Amino acid sequence: MREIRIEINGSNYTSRISDNLTLLDFIREEAGMSGTKRGCDSGHCGSCTVLLEGRPVYACITLAIQAEGKKVTTVEGLEGDAAGQLHYIQQAFIDHYGIQCGFCTPGMLMVAAALLEEKPLPETEDIKAAISGNLCRCTGYTNIVHSIRMAAEDKLKQEGGDE
Amino acid sequence: MSKYRVVGNSHPGLSVAEIATGRGRYTDDWKLPGMVYGMILRSPFAHAIVKSIDTSEAESVPGVLKILLPWDVPSKRYNCSGNPPSPLLIQDEPILTDHPLHMGDRIAAVAATSRKACREALMQLKVEYEELKPVFDVMKALEKDAPLLHPEIGGSNLVKTMEAAEGNINTGFEESDYIFEEIYETPAIQNVSLEPNGCICDASVPGKMTVISTSQTPFQERRILADLMGLSENNVRIIKPFMGGGFGERQQLHSQPVAALLSRATGRPVKIIHSREEQMTASVVRHSTRIRMKMGVAKEGLIRAMQVEAWYNTGAYATHGPIVVAAGSRKTNYRIPHYEFKGHCVYTNGPVSGAVRGYGNPQITFARESMLNMVAQKLGMDPIALRLKNHVQTGDRLPGTDHPLLSCAVNSCVEKGETLRKAIEEEDMKNNGQQGLSHPEKKAWGVAFCCHTSGPSNREGMSSSIVMVNDDGSVNLLMGSADIGQGSETVLAQIAAEGLGIGLEEISVTAADTATTPYDTGTFASSQTYVGGNAVALAVEDVKKKMIQRLSEIRKLPPSDITFENGRFTVSGPEGLEHLTLKDATKQITFGAGGSIIAGSSSYKAVEAPPPFAVCWAQVAVDMKTLSVRLLNIIEAVDVGNPVNPEKVKAQVHGGVSMGVGYAMMEEIQVDQRTGKQISSDLLHYQTPLSRDMPGIHVCLAEGWEPSGPFGAKSVGELATVPVAAAITNAIAQATGTAITRIPITDAFRPAASPWPKRAATESPAVTSEKEGV
Ligand code: FES
Ligand code: FES
Numbered sequence: 001m002r003e004i005r006i007e008i009n010g011s012n013y014t015s016r017i018s019d020n021l022t023l024l025d026f027i028r029e030e031a032g033m034s035g036t037k038r039g040c041d042s043g044h045c046g047s048c049t050v051l052l053e054g055r056p057v058y059a060c061i062t063l064a065i066q067a068e069g070k071k072v073t074t075v076e077g078l079e080g081d082a083a084g085q086l087h088y089i090q091q092a093f094i095d096h097y098g099i100q101c102g103f104c105t106p107g108m109l110m111v112a113a114a115l116l117e118e119k120p121l122p123e124t125e126d127i128k129a130a131i132s133g134n135l136c137r138c139t140g141y142t143n144i145v146h147s148i149r150m151a152a153e154d155k156l157k158q159e160g161g162d163e
Numbered sequence: 164m165s166k167y168r169v170v171g172n173s174h175p176g177l178s179v180a181e182i183a184t185g186r187g188r189y190t191d192d193w194k195l196p197g198m199v200y201g202m203i204l205r206s207p208f209a210h211a212i213v214k215s216i217d218t219s220e221a222e223s224v225p226g227v228l229k230i231l232l233p234w235d236v237p238s239k240r241y242n243c244s245g246n247p248p249s250p251l252l253i254q255d256e257p258i259l260t261d262h263p264l265h266m267g268d269r270i271a272a273v274a275a276t277s278r279k280a281c282r283e284a285l286m287q288l289k290v291e292y293e294e295l296k297p298v299f300d301v302m303k304a305l306e307k308d309a310p311l312l313h314p315e316i317g318g319s320n321l322v323k324t325m326e327a328a329e330g331n332i333n334t335g336f337e338e339s340d341y342i343f344e345e346i347y348e349t350p351a352i353q354n355v356s357l358e359p360n361g362c363i364c365d366a367s368v369p370g371k372m373t374v375i376s377t378s379q380t381p382f383q384e385r386r387i388l389a390d391l392m393g394l395s396e397n398n399v400r401i402i403k404p405f406m407g408g409g410f411g412e413r414q415q416l417h418s419q420p421v422a423a424l425l426s427r428a429t430g431r432p433v434k435i436i437h438s439r440e441e442q443m444t445a446s447v448v449r450h451s452t453r454i455r456m457k458m459g460v461a462k463e464g465l466i467r468a469m470q471v472e473a474w475y476n477t478g479a480y481a482t483h484g485p486i487v488v489a490a491g492s493r494k495t496n497y498r499i500p501h502y503e504f505k506g507h508c509v510y511t512n513g514p515v516s517g518a519v520r521g522y523g524n525p526q527i528t529f530a531r532e533s534m535l536n537m538v539a540q541k542l543g544m545d546p547i548a549l550r551l552k553n554h555v556q557t558g559d560r561l562p563g564t565d566h567p568l569l570s571c572a573v574n575s576c577v578e579k580g581e582t583l584r585k586a587i588e589e590e591d592m593k594n595n596g597q598q599g600l601s602h603p604e605k606k607a608w609g610v611a612f613c614c615h616t617s618g619p620s621n622r623e624g625m626s627s628s629i630v631m632v633n634d635d636g637s638v639n640l641l642m643g644s645a646d647i648g649q650g651s652e653t654v655l656a657q658i659a660a661e662g663l664g665i666g667l668e669e670i671s672v673t674a675a676d677t678a679t680t681p682y683d684t685g686t687f688a689s690s691q692t693y694v695g696g697n698a699v700a701l702a703v704e705d706v707k708k709k710m711i712q713r714l715s716e717i718r719k720l721p722p723s724d725i726t727f728e729n730g731r732f733t734v735s736g737p738e739g740l741e742h743l744t745l746k747d748a749t750k751q752i753t754f755g756a757g758g759s760i761i762a763g764s765s766s767y768k769a770v771e772a773p774p775p776f777a778v779c780w781a782q783v784a785v786d787m788k789t790l791s792v793r794l795l796n797i798i799e800a801v802d803v804g805n806p807v808n809p810e811k812v813k814a815q816v817h818g819g820v821s822m823g824v825g826y827a828m829m830e831e832i833q834v835d836q837r838t839g840k841q842i843s844s845d846l847l848h849y850q851t852p853l854s855r856d857m858p859g860i861h862v863c864l865a866e867g868w869e870p871s872g873p874f875g876a877k878s879v880g881e882l883a884t885v886p887v888a889a890a891i892t893n894a895i896a897q898a899t900g901t902a903i904t905r906i907p908i909t910d911a912f913r914p915a916a917s918p919w920p921k922r923a924a925t926e927s928p929a930v931t932s933e934k935e936g937v
Contacts, residue, residue, distance in 0.1 A: 033185070034185070034188065034189075034191075034192035035184070035185020035186070036185070037189070037357075037358070037407070038191065038359075038436075039357045039358065039359070039407075039439070040439035040845070040846050041438065041439060042439060042845060042846070042847075044439070044845060044846035044847055045357065045439075045846055047357055074185065075183075075184065075185035076184070076185050078184070086180065086183065086184070090180075090183040090184065091183075093179075093183055094175050094176075094179045094180065094183055095175065097173075097175055097810050097811065097813075097814050099175065099176065099179045099182050099183060100408075100648050100649065100650065100814060100818065101356075101357065101358070101405075101406060101407045101408040101409075101647065101648020101649070102178075102179075102182030102183075102187055102405065102407070102648065103189065103356075103357040103358045103407025103408060103648070104357050104407075105182055105183060106185050109183070127854075128854040128855050128857075129854075129855065131854045132853050132854045132855050133853075134853075134854075135355075135357060135846065135851060135853065136357065137354075137355050137356060137357050137408050137410070137818070137821075137822070137851065138357075138408055138648060138649075138814075138818045139814060139817055139818050139821075140817035140818050140819075140820050140821030140824075140852075140857055140860055141817075141821070141853075141854040141857050142814075142817040142857070142860050143814055143817065144854075145854065
């Protein structure tokens with residue numbers, strides 16, 4: 001047991017945990033945030049994907065102590081520019097039918113957020129590669145890929161328009 | 164453009180914002196006060212006897228509250244199927260067993276204050292097993308000396324043989340110029356819903372129980388649990404929260420009975436969530452099959468006879484087995500005068516089979532559509548022309564069924580799909596047909612047709628709905644049907660909004676809670692839009708009728724002077740015509756003279772189960788050296804009647820196609836025949852399509868209209884997945900000249916022994932006889 005602190009979505013969470021507690025359990029049980037999903041608990045499905053210092057990781061095979069003192073972003077941490085507004089990728093998933101049952105959605109959103117941060121206008125193949133570690137059983141990935149691409153296009157258009 | 168305001172216009176879904184922000188609460192996201200955890204000890208053997216269980220060490224694990232052993236639970240057997248009661252649902256399943264019949268069978272269970280303590284306790288349970296001989300193959304299971312799985316039920320492993328017939332099969336073959344015969348094999352596959360099965364059972368108040376669970380069939384779950392727990396149905400409440408897919412899997416109860424007993428024993432709410440390994444080994448799979456298909460065809464291409472004998476591997480327990488088999492017999496989309504179907508449902512020590520998207524249909528469709536390709540090849544006919552020549556049309560019946568079709572837009576499917584296919588080809592020709600092709604690769608298209616159903620094809624679908632108009636004119640829609648992620652709540656709300664002349668944002672839905680919503684048979688057989696939708700439409704009519712009655716009383720006019728058209732009431736009073744929206748009318752009724760509460764309800768029993776139709780094209784590139792296969796494009800054109808929410812229909816097809824891709828290319832629950840262990844026990848050893856496995860998917864919606872459907876709609880959910888595997892294997896056959904009779908092909912496809920059409924009549928199982936003179 002040891003006490004650790006992790007910054008999740010801008011707030012600090014401190015907890016006494018055992019060394020083998022996963023980041024997923026820390027987020028869901030210790031921090032009490034249930035947006036990050038557990039599809040397999042073994043690093044095979046991607047539904048638990050969160051950002052650790054901006055990079056996507058499977059929270060179920062990351063130890064909480066690996067995130068000690070670091071910044072973690074979960075789906076609850078995605079925000080739009082204005083208060084109460086959805087993040088533009090969330091909005092794109094809605095507008096372009098990227099959501100069915102939604103169990104893969106939080107993981108997909110986090111991967112997409114990391115991808116678009118790195119590559120503002122990814123090609124279809126880039127998107128497919130980025131989400132290739134995230135299983136979705138409902139969408140055949142079609143509308144997820146489309147949503148991510150549209151998120152990128154809309155964002156660029158908007159930024160262009162603002163200038 | 165749709166001729167309606169709400170129906171026919173797409174909407175992404177009523178709950179998408181909750182999902183996108185992580186606020187949608189799925190079963191594992193719920194915590195009840197005092198809640199503890201449960202876990203199940205499962206058999207590592209496919210067939211064994213439990214000699215003894217030593218609990219002493221497990222009991223001393225800190226946090227352990229209760230350990231249940233096979234002899235602690237009611238000996239009553241049940242059937243976990245969420246179908247309505249039927250004598251075909253054989254009650255052969257114990258809650259816990261000392262005679263495990265498959266790897267993953269439930270032996271013991273533990274409740275503890277943490278998941279960690281549960282795990283620890285399971286590890287400390289010392290079970291002594293005696294291994295017994297298992298049997299995995301359906302044909303071996305039917306042999307005389309096979310181990311008998313359920314001696315309490317009968318003297319053989321045959322659960323039941325289901326039959327269907329039409330005409331006289333012998334006459335049919337006599338009338339045929341060619342006879343084709345082949346054996347086809349299809350695998351057991353897992354649903355792989357992304358959310359594992361789970362439940363929280365709270366029986367802490369004596370005489371009552373509340374269950375939050377991943378259930379597609381809350382009302383059947385209530386019936387089964389009430390019976391097992393000795394409670395009346397009013398004292399059992401099943402609530403379905405957000406659900407991460409279902410695909411048929413949750414048409415069975417999994418851990419609910421165990422959680423219920425643990426909760427009763429501990430006096431605490433108990434949560435059991437399956438691990439992925441439990442999903443793979445102890446959650447229902449699609450029946451693997453062996454199918455002997457025999458077809459008789461006249462030389463001009465008319466199918467005269469189709470004879471099917473199929474063996475469905477139902478695994479260790481019957482669940483829906485016989486009903487799945489029978490459902491497969493009613494999904495042949497061709498006019499075949501002489502038809503015979505015999506399906507044997509067989510026990511083995513394999514994984515328990517049950518409902519999976521398509522429910523007995525994908526297997527038969529794979530066999531039939533593969534054979535039709537063979538027929539087209541033999542007759543030198545275009546595979547589409549051959550199928551259209553034989554296809555049912557409006558007014559025809561599907562072989563083995565007795566209701567004439569009220570709609571069939573297969574021609575529109577073909578037309579739209581072919582247009583799209585040609586466009587893809589043309590685009591490709593701009594690049595000399597070599598687009599995306601590496602050197603020794605060859606491209607080819609394959610096609611397959613199918614139909615499915617809208618509601619149980621035995622016409623047992625029932626649903627009901629309540630429409631409550633609030634005093635501000637907004638509406639609460641209550642319905643029993645369960646949205647499992649496909650978006651049925653949205654579609655049903657659209658149907659209500661259309662009928663009431665209001666916007667979708669003015670409706671709130673409460674669904675699938677047995678304490679607050681009315682009965683629905685359940686989310687299976689692609690019922691929601693059609694069966695649930697008709698129930699909603701009827702409740703809407705009821706509410707309008709009641710409002711007209713009240714308006715007429717208030718105005719002292721005969722009800723016939725008030726109508727509801729184009730989304731509003733029209734009153735023909737002495738001062739001329741007056742138009743009232745739902746809101747206006749509500750104001751007058753609720754707080755107006757006399758005051759009254761506005762609620763309409765319905766009870767709907769489906770008399771039809773109209774089949775939707777699909778045509779699927781697959782384009783593959785086969786490396787002619789290694790014979791590895793790449794998928795390039797899949798087009799699926801569907802006749803779903805009038806689509807209520809076109810974009811969501813397309814999205815259903817996308818997902819259906821991906822499941823079909825998995826079925827054809829990679830998915831299979833594998834059991835090591837030597838050790839009897841299931842190898843496919845996680846998502847590493849069981850591959851499902853990932854983003855890069857998917858080809859381009861193109862969806863066409865046919866111009867269809869089903870007269871018996873709500874606003875002309877039929878179903879889509881299961882349909883989409885049914886034809887895909889055969890379209891893919893037919894494309895590979897086209898490229899390689901080798902018929903494929905078994906799926907999955909795996910991605911390094913190797914040709915079977917004899918290529919076709921060179922298979923001669925004499926040596927061939929493919930064309931067994933060819934009559935003289937043709
Ligand atoms: S839950 Fe972490 S990868 Fe599946
Ligand atoms: S939307 Fe259901 S798993 Fe992706």
